[in-house]
Amino acid sequence: MQGSALRTLTDFQSPDYQRALDALEKPYFGKENRPNMPIASVSASLGAELLIEFDTVNVVADEADAAPR
Structure with missing residues (x-):
């Protein structure tokens, strides 16, 4: 994700x-x-910001991205 950032917010007391x-x-x-x-x-x-509240997550790697370079 060029120009983007992904963070997971788990500190329920933090300002973020x-x-x-x-x-x-x-909403x-x-x-x-x-x-x-x-x-x-x-x-x-x-x-722009996208917020997603979740309880579980599954990560699926793209095989093309996983290949050694």
Whole structure:
């Protein structure tokens, strides 16, 4: 992802996590009654950000990317 960043927010007390949680709460009210879960933050160089709350994740590697160079 050139020009992009992927972070996993797992420190539920951090300002970054609270900001992401607040952003998710705006369109999906009722979050305060559920347990905290990790949030994946994908940000692009243009200033756009994608927030994804999750409880599990599966990583599938692209074989072309895994080949030695």
